[in-house]
Amino acid sequence: MSDFNKDFLFGVATASYQVEGAYNEDGRSMSIWDTFCRQDGKVYNGHNGDVACDHYHLYKDDVKMMKDLGIEAYRFSIAWPRIFPEKGHYNSKGIDFYKRLTDELLKNDIKPFVTIYHWDLPQWADDLGGWLNREVVDWFGEYASKLFNELGGYIKNWITLNEPWCSSFLSYFIGEHAPGHKDLGEAVLVSHNLLLAHGKAVEIFRHINSSDSKIGITLNLNEVFPATDSPEDKAAAQIADGFQNRWFLDPIFKGEYPKDMLELFGKYAKTDFITDDDLKQISQKLDFLGVNYYTRAVVKKGNDGILNAEQIDVDNEKTEMGWEVYPESLYNILMRLKNEYTFDLPLYITENGAAYKDVVSDDGHVHDEKRIEFLKKHFKQVKRFIDDGGNLKGYFVWSLMDNFEWAHGYSKRFGIVYVDYETEKRILKDSALWYKNLISTRTI
Numbered sequence: 523m524s525d526f527n528k529d530f531l532f533g534v535a536t537a538s539y540q541v542e543g544a545y546n547e548d549g550r551s552m553s554i555w556d557t558f559c560r561q562d563g564k565v566y567n568g569h570n571g572d573v574a575c576d577h578y579h580l581y582k583d584d585v586k587m588m589k590d591l592g593i594e595a596y597r598f599s600i601a602w603p604r605i606f607p608e609k610g611h612y613n614s615k616g617i618d619f620y621k622r623l624t625d626e627l628l629k630n631d632i633k634p635f636v637t638i639y640h641w642d643l644p645q646w647a648d649d650l651g652g653w654l655n656r657e658v659v660d661w662f663g664e665y666a667s668k669l670f671n672e673l674g675g676y677i678k679n680w681i682t683l684n685e686p687w688c689s690s691f692l693s694y695f696i697g698e699h700a701p702g703h704k705d706l707g708e709a710v711l712v713s714h715n716l717l718l719a720h721g722k723a724v725e726i727f728r729h730i731n732s733s734d735s736k737i738g739i740t741l742n743l744n745e746v747f748p749a750t751d752s753p754e755d756k757a758a759a760q761i762a763d764g765f766q767n768r769w770f771l772d773p774i775f776k777g778e779y780p781k782d783m784l785e786l787f788g789k790y791a792k793t794d795f796i797t798d799d800d801l802k803q804i805s806q807k808l809d810f811l812g813v814n815y816y817t818r819a820v821v822k823k824g825n826d827g828i829l830n831a832e833q834i835d836v837d838n839e840k841t842e843m844g845w846e847v848y849p850e851s852l853y854n855i856l857m858r859l860k861n862e863y864t865f866d867l868p869l870y871i872t873e874n875g876a877a878y879k880d881v882v883s884d885d886g887h888v889h890d891e892k893r894i895e896f897l898k899k900h901f902k903q904v905k906r907f908i909d910d911g912g913n914l915k916g917y918f919v920w921s922l923m924d925n926f927e928w929a930h931g932y933s934k935r936f937g938i939v940y941v942d943y944e945t946e947k948r949i950l951k952d953s954a955l956w957y958k959n960l961i962s963t964r965t966i
């Protein structure tokens with residue numbers, strides 16, 4: 523008796539800006555990440571996605587590699603600047619790449635899962651205000667509509683946004699990601715426009731796509747623990763949970779923003795742009811929820827004057843990103859979703875993985891035991907959730923291959939496949955062979 527039934531999907535995930543390269547090929551225009559990478563000090567060693575893993579040209583080899591590993595689904599994102607390189611100007615050459623990629627996947631019995639937006643906003647949109655300009659909702663609708671019409675016959679699983687928390691708070695408040703603003707008021711407005719755009723795409727999808735097609739969103743969620751039982755730390759954990767999780771889960775699944783966060787944000791940011799009609803658009807029924815999980819958070823009372831919740835360093839095993847390895851929180855998050863938000867709605871782990879100091883040994887292999895252990899522990903938690911009645915339909919390991927890790931450039935390796943960026947040679951890490959075995963036995 524296997525642990526994962528025949529319908530469970532074992533997948534891998536990537537994103538356009540992180541793997542494609544070909545940044546100015548076949549009509550693609552600049553994205554905010556092309557711009558951000560060219561600004562001094564924003565990205566490690568000035569790295570950028572101009573070439574990346576050259577997936578744009580090497581996709582056939584990459585699909586064959588997935589096939590050989592027994593991969594059943596591939597989550598990738600579409601680069602908006604390939605499809606609409608200028609406002610209102612559709613570029614059919616851009617779509618053609620995704621038709622080629624999707625055709626190759628389907629020929630190899632690999633299910634495509636497409637993320638419509640994984641952070642590479644066209645620069646023309648940002649020049650017009652980007653996610654700060656509510657018109658972006660219509661631009662996103664035009665983009666999504668074109669994808670559904672051109673690819674909807676082949677692609678049956680759609681994710682509107684990858685991690686709106688990152689596209690808003692990490693990019694407009696914390697400032698670590700493009701476009702690198704540091705304004706809470708902007709971040710709150712951006713988070714709302716992102717969710718409106720999500721709802722717009724769902725609305726359009728329901729009018730265009732056949733019933734065998736599914737649409738959802740991917741959220742990065744973590745479990746927040748107070749550093750101590752003190753009332754101050756518990757209050758900090760509540761705010762951190764609201765900032766990271768409930769600000770997105772509540773409007774999407776409950777049709778309202780969390781009151782505590784509205785009140786807190788309201789002290790520093792305008793929130794009067796939120797209307798009841800907006801919340802209706804945001805909270806339309808979904809076919810699934812994608813969950814990206816990497817680590818938990820332990821917070822104490824902070825003094826930043828806004829959230830006053832400061833993450834502490836926990837003395838426990840960590841990955842190369844400094845993220846604590848804490849698989850139990852994956853189970854806890856999934857159970858919370860099931861009990862409070864999604865109930866029987868299908869869930870996917872759309873990202874889980876780890877960066878480690880991977881090196882090619884003298885034997886030509888990459889012996890990434892730590893990554894195998896990381897994945898094993900997290901798959902066990904997912905199995906636990908399924909055994910407890912959870913409706914988990916699949917798991918996408920982040921990532922298929924080493925790739926451009928945003929502000930960390932190419933300094934962090936998340937792949938189960940090693941990439942030699944000098945030669946673009948791919949080397950299966952031991953974790954890829956471990957995954958191949960897991961897929962074939964379906965037993966953790």
Ligand SMILES: CO[C@H](O)c1c[n+]2c([nH]1)[C@H](O)[C@@H](O)[C@H](O)[C@H]2CO
Pocket residue numbers: 537540684685742743814815816817873920926927928936
């Ligand atoms: C706290 O981690 C976030 O949930 C997160 C981690 N990750 C992500 N989101 C993004 O979706 C990927 O593009 C990153 O490459 C990947 C690895 O950093």
